[in-house]
Amino acid sequence: MPQNLENRAFVAVLIRKVLIGALTVGEAVKNFPFDTGDKSLNAAYHALVHYEADEDLRRRDILYREEQDDYLEMIAHTLESGESLPDNIIRNYELYYPDNSVPHKHDKAGALKSFFRFLNIK
Numbered sequence: 001m002p003q004n005l006e007n008r009a010f011v012a013v014l015i016r017k018v019l020i021g022a023l024t025v026g027e028a029v030k031n032f033p034f035d036t037g038d039k040s041l042n043a044a045y046h047a048l049v050h051y052e053a054d055e056d057l058r059r060r061d062i063l064y065r066e067e068q069d070d071y072l073e074m075i076a077h078t079l080e081s082g083e084s085l086p087d088n089i090i091r092n093y094e095l096y097y098p099d100n101s102v103p104h105k106h107d108k109a110g111a112l113k114s115f116f117r118f119l120n121i122k
Contacts, residue, residue, distance in 0.1 A: 008038070008041065009079065011079050012079040013076075015044065015076040019076075024052075025052035028048055032045055039084070039085075040083075040090065041079075042090075043075075043089050043090045047071070047093075048072070051068060
């Protein structure tokens, strides 16, 4: 469990750096912890990916941008506290991403996991 707490605190820092513009989403994703099995971190990963995907909408709609920033800040605060994200948030991402798409380690086992995910084999 201590590793999960460290990973959650680390991801909270990544999210905050994205929010202040110190990191791009791509840089944050590259530094994301691998293969943690932590559903809260999986949800945070998808929230970051959506943040980048919504770039055009964020530029056009200030209220949407503020809500999305507040949402990511709430995720960062929760993870920083060592708590799990609320079940409804986790379930919402699991609905669309039933398999973990957080990158795997860059070793043979990670390569195999990525290959099987690509083939859609569990």
